[in-house]
Amino acid sequence: MPAVTGKLAxxxxxxxxxxxxxxxxxxxxxxxxxATDTEIKVGNIMPYSGPASAYGVIGRTEAAYxxxxxxxxxxxxxxxxxxxxxxxxxxxxxxxxxxxxVESDEVLFIFNSLGTPPNSAIQKxxxxxxxxxxxxxxxxxxxxxxxxxxxxxxWQPNYQSETQIYxxxxxxxxxxxxxxxxxxxxxxxxxxxxxxxxxLGAKAASMIVAEESYETSEPTIDSHIVKLKATGAxxxxxxxxxxxxxxxxxxxxxIGWKPLHFLNNVSSSVGSVLKPAGFENAQDIVSAAYLKxxxxxQWDNDPGMKEYLAFMTKYFPEGDKMDSYTVTGYGVAQTxxxxxxxxxxxxxxxxxxxxxxxxxxxxxEVLLPGxxxxxxxxxxxxxxxxxxxxxxxxxxxxxGDVISADVGG
Amino acid sequence: MSAAEEVVAEGHQAVEAVPKRAMTLGTTTSLVVLAALLxxxxxxxxxxxxxxxxxxxxxxxxxxLNILTGGSGQFSLGQSAFYAVGAYITAVLMEQFNINYALTxxxxxxxxxxxxxxxxxxxxxxxGVYLALATFALATAMPQLLKLNFLEHWTGGVQGLVVTKPDxxxxxxxxxxxxxxxxxxxxxxxxxxxSVNLLRSRSGRAFMAIRDNEIAASSMGVNxxxxxxxxxxxxxxxxxxxxxxxAIAVQFVAPDSYNITLAISLFLGMxxxxxxxxxxxxVGAAFIIFVPNIAExxxxxxxxxxxxxxxxxxIYLVPHGARQVAIVSQQLIGKFKxx
Numbered sequence: 001m002p003a004v005t006g007k008l009a010x011x012x013x014x015x016x017x018x019x020x021x022x023x024x025x026x027x028x029x030x031x032x033x034x035a036t037d038t039e040i041k042v043g044n045i046m047p048y049s050g051p052a053s054a055y056g057v058i059g060r061t062e063a064a065y066x067x068x069x070x071x072x073x074x075x076x077x078x079x080x081x082x083x084x085x086x087x088x089x090x091x092x093x094x095x096x097x098x099x100x101x102v103e104s105d106e107v108l109f110i111f112n113s114l115g116t117p118p119n120s121a122i123q124k125x126x127x128x129x130x131x132x133x134x135x136x137x138x139x140x141x142x143x144x145x146x147x148x149x150x151x152x153x154x155w156q157p158n159y160q161s162e163t164q165i166y167x168x169x170x171x172x173x174x175x176x177x178x179x180x181x182x183x184x185x186x187x188x189x190x191x192x193x194x195x196x197x198x199x200l201g202a203k204a205a206s207m208i209v210a211e212e213s214y215e216t217s218e219p220t221i222d223s224h225i226v227k228l229k230a231t232g233a234x235x236x237x238x239x240x241x242x243x244x245x246x247x248x249x250x251x252x253x254x255i256g257w258k259p260l261h262f263l264n265n266v267s268s269s270v271g272s273v274l275k276p277a278g279f280e281n282a283q284d285i286v287s288a289a290y291l292k293x294x295x296x297x298q299w300d301n302d303p304g305m306k307e308y309l310a311f312m313t314k315y316f317p318e319g320d321k322m323d324s325y326t327v328t329g330y331g332v333a334q335t336x337x338x339x340x341x342x343x344x345x346x347x348x349x350x351x352x353x354x355x356x357x358x359x360x361x362x363x364x365e366v367l368l369p370g371x372x373x374x375x376x377x378x379x380x381x382x383x384x385x386x387x388x389x390x391x392x393x394x395x396x397x398x399x400g401d402v403i404s405a406d407v408g409g
Numbered sequence: 410m411s412a413a414e415e416v417v418a419e420g421h422q423a424v425e426a427v428p429k430r431a432m433t434l435g436t437t438t439s440l441v442v443l444a445a446l447l448x449x450x451x452x453x454x455x456x457x458x459x460x461x462x463x464x465x466x467x468x469x470x471x472x473x474l475n476i477l478t479g480g481s482g483q484f485s486l487g488q489s490a491f492y493a494v495g496a497y498i499t500a501v502l503m504e505q506f507n508i509n510y511a512l513t514x515x516x517x518x519x520x521x522x523x524x525x526x527x528x529x530x531x532x533x534x535x536x537g538v539y540l541a542l543a544t545f546a547l548a549t550a551m552p553q554l555l556k557l558n559f560l561e562h563w564t565g566g567v568q569g570l571v572v573t574k575p576d577x578x579x580x581x582x583x584x585x586x587x588x589x590x591x592x593x594x595x596x597x598x599x600x601x602x603x604s605v606n607l608l609r610s611r612s613g614r615a616f617m618a619i620r621d622n623e624i625a626a627s628s629m630g631v632n633x634x635x636x637x638x639x640x641x642x643x644x645x646x647x648x649x650x651x652x653x654x655x656a657i658a659v660q661f662v663a664p665d666s667y668n669i670t671l672a673i674s675l676f677l678g679m680x681x682x683x684x685x686x687x688x689x690x691x692v693g694a695a696f697i698i699f700v701p702n703i704a705e706x707x708x709x710x711x712x713x714x715x716x717x718x719x720x721x722x723x724i725y726l727v728p729h730g731a732r733q734v735a736i737v738s739q740q741l742i743g744k745f746k747x748x
Contacts (some may be wrong), residue, residue: 048705049713050670086705087710091569091666092659096463103456117569121661187567215553226513369704 009079011160028345034108035347040340041081042066043101047070050088057319058137059084061329061336062112064316075163075340078347083107087115091121098122102131111132112155112332116140116187119152127151132352135332135382140191144381151349151355153380156333159188159389159406160195162288163237166262167199167388168403170207170235174260178209180233182224182248184240192239192264199405209233214244222251222344229257236260240381242267246277253281263287265386270395271295271322279394288386288403289396290371291331295322296395327366332363335373335382370402434688434735444665446594455586457587458660462590464698465597466654468691471678472604473647479685480608481640482620484537487528488543490551491521491645493667495652497555500662501563510575510657514596517653518646525645529638552664569663572590572656593654600647604687607643616640680700681723685733692731696723 005124022201034041044057066080074080078213082128083105094113101107109132113119117137126133127149136143143154151335170177181188181196193211197204210231212224221244224308237257238248245267252261261284275295292299299305308330308364312321319326340347342355362373373382389396411693434442434490450458474488493516502513527549554560556567564570577588607613617637618626627633674697682693704715727733 020525053666075478084709086701086709088670089665090668091661091663092463092655095659095661096460099456099459101455117567117665119661120569120663124660190567235574385455 018091018191030346030348030351031234032108032348032350033106035078037402038078039081040075040078040347041083041105041107042336043105043107043110043283044082044084045087045094045097045101045110045118046084047114047118048086050090052089052115052190055137055325056086057073057323057325058112058114058332061316061319061326061361062333064184064319065311067312068315069337075337076127076344087118091117094118094121094315095125098125102126107131108347109329109349111135111336112137112329114138114384119143122148123152132349134352134356134357135290135335137328137332138170140187141195146380146381148217148380151353153375153382155335155382156384157290157383159264160192160198161381161384162265162386163192163195163239164199164405165288165388165403166286166357167196167402168405169388171203174235175203177207177235177260178231178232178233178387179207179235179237180210180212180228180259181208181237182212182214182221182228183237184244187295188241188266189213189239214240216241223245225251225257226255227253236262238263238267240264240267242269242273246273249274249281249285251276253278261401265289268389269293269324270297272324274391281292283393285391287391287396288387289388289398290368290383291324291327292366292368293324293396296328302365307323308366331364334366335359335362338362368398369403371400374381413575427502442656443598446748450590455584458590460637460698462586462593463588463655464691465593466694467652467675467678467697468694469597469600470648470651470675471682471693472601472687472690473644474679475653475685475687475690476604476616476647477609477640477644478679479622480613481616481637483532483637483640484541485544485641485644486541486669486672486676487547488648489646489667489669489672490544490547491525491550491648492652492671492675493657493662493664494524495521495557495649496563496656496662496667497520497570498649499653500572502655503572505563514650514653518588518650521649521652522642522646522701524649526638526642526646529641532641533634533637535544536710545669545672548669555664555667560607562686565663567664569666572660572662575657576659589658593658596650596654599676600650602686604647608687612636612639621734631737677720681720681730683730683735686730686732689731689735693741 026030044059044062046056047053048056048059062083063082066082070073072078083101085100087094087097098110098113102112110126111134113122113133114137119133119136119138123133130151133152135153138154139156139159141158141160143152144158181193183193197208200207203250210228210233213226214221214224221240225248236252238245238261240248245263252258263285265288268289270293274282292305294305307325309321311330312319312326316326317319338359339352341357342358343351357375357377357380359373359375368387370387371385375382385402386404387398388400389398410472450461453461470488470492474485475737477483477485480736498517498520499513502508503510525631532540532543555564574585574589576585577583581588608616610724614627615631618631619633619636622631678693678697679690680693681696682691700718700719701712704719705712
């Protein structure tokens with residue numbers, strides 16, 4: 001250790017001298033490890049291989065977007081050096097990659113690392129090192145906890161706020177509903193269920209008549225649907241991932257069960273869920289959204305979506321434009337660019353967090369109209385509102401107001 | 410002769426029979442390696458120290474498998490299950506019951522020994538690929554068992570458990586990473602010496618007799634059933650300790666960390682290191698830690714394929730793994746000395 005301390009001391013003296021010599025020239029330029037006059041090093045961890053590799057496309061979209069930014073001259077003259085590693089969705093590997101990024105590659109911060117277990121594994125480390133873990137790609141509710149984890153921030157609306165919104169709507173419009181819930185037996189499913197119960201409050205026990213969980217390893221969920229129908233419920237809360245959501249919609253039609261069907265946002269893609277399930281089976285399903293759906297025809301002439309499609313054609317031609325993950329990657333990368341613009345020449349880790357917590361009515365044009373990104377030192381949930389939508393014909397029809405539900409972790 | 414025994418036996422014919430003494434390194438080499446392990450961390454970055462710690466931990470898990478397969482000739486694809494149990498025992502004892510981390514390791518070891526010993530009982534009826542399949546089932550079941558609702562109170566369910574990293578005791582002037590490295594090194598060394606002596610002992614000879622020919626072994630008076638289950642127990646116990654250490658080093662346990670991929674990685678580490686050659690376990694561990702990183706460096710999109718090609722090259726060029734490399738270099742040095 002003495003050798004290391006020695007080096008550190010020497011380095012800090014050099015840094016101090018450097019700071020002293022430059023402070024006269026330009027008073028406001030401040031850097032932490034990972035930022036210089038010409039470059040900002042951004043770390044990222046994605047499951048490019050392994051069971052969750054479908055999400056890897058988010059990292060590839062971000063890399064393409066930063067390439068675009070760099071070709072256009074960078075941010076305040078600085079190029080983004082995007083270093084993205086594979087963790088195969090395995091938490092021990094995530095820890096190794098995070099430490100490599102922070103201690104070996106010396107990035108300024110880690111951005112949009114994906115998955116709840118991987119991010120849980122590094123949260124304590126990142127916070128003790130005081131390195132931002134910015135805009136993590138998971139909807140778990142615990143990322144909005146500035147008090148205990150001031151260096152961690154989410155991005156997408158958390159799962160609990162979505163079901164809270166459904167609960168609010170039900171209490172107002174259908175207070176006598178009998179709700180049957182189907183959910184995936186993992187953190188995502190349980191988070192959604194908790195949101196629903198919290199939202200219904202004291203009435204949860206009487207309104208929820210059935211709870212069924214399934215494992216991702218099950219080939220089909222047909223038997224669960226039959227069981228739920230038998231309870232006589234008139235509201236179906238469908239908390240499933242795309243493959244199972246499509247099965248559920250189909251099976252409902254097959255056995256003639258026509259409850260008011262709430263479909264979680266995770267599976268609201270027209271192209272990958274509703275079309276395979278059959279449009280005729282999907283009529284009047286209710287869901288909530290915050291992003292525009294590329295497979296939805298109503299956005300065909302939307303300027304924001306046109307810009308996105310042009311980006312995809314030029315910088316990420318091999319990517320799937322219809323994939324909702326590429327839209328997500330594009331939106332979150334734009335949010336980061338905004339944060340870095342706000343940072344100006346003060347590229348310290350502290351200022352990155354400060355600016356990330358200082359987004360005011362920011363919009364990326366892939367968000368639905370009316371949804372804005374707002375953060376504050378006590379609100380680490382950038383997107384916290386959603387809008388209800390109902391499926392009509394071959395597209396979603398938005399209805400009602402943008403509803404916000406802030407939930408802390 | 411079962412499939413497992415055939416594979417191991419073939420290995421012995423191809424690279425001349427390995428007497429039990431050759432299962433370890435020579436004294437000089439051992440001391441050089443030990444000195445390197447002691448000195449390197451003083452000059453390395455914390456991240457490198459962390460990687461070395463993980464290398465020792467995975468090495469220990471591979472060593473445990475090596476005792477089972479290389480020693481007693483039984484296959485296991487279920488080591489990840491024992492590793493998970495060890496990791497969870499350590500994590501739960503540390504976080505929920507505030508027990509000192511060093512004390513949790515023997516607990517993890519003993520419980521895993523019992524678990525492995527019990528699992529060994531029904532496994533007795535199976536051999537070769539059938540045993541591999543039975544253990545495979547164990548590995549697939551484990552992540553789901555850890556998610557069970559009634560355990561969630563202790564295990565944290567799918568969210569996992571965050572573990573606090575211990576500081577160096579007695580006010581020693583070293584960082585957490587360095588302390589944990591030396592702590593791990595001591596544990597690994599102790600278990601390594603125990604394993605070497607185990608294989609040289611009467612029990613070790615019984616393991617190997619069973620591996621080479623079960624019928625001959627039983628007619629010599631070896632209690633085949635006892636020694637087979639014992640091998641399973643010892644292997645599971647050591648794997649449990651490795652799992653416990655990993656929980657401390659990684660500071661997090663979650664069901665997703667201990668899936669079948671881990672079991673296969675450990676198996677792969679054993680083959681690359683050389684089946685039945687204990688020091689090779691650590692070479693194998695280095696392979697499973699560093700080669701995926703190299704593969705990713707070559708191509709991000711095709712990292713899996715590149716890894717496959719590298720693995721294929723290793724198996725093709727040195728089918729007996731690090732042991733073969735060691736033997737060849739030993740012979741070269743021998744010739745050199747004579748000249």
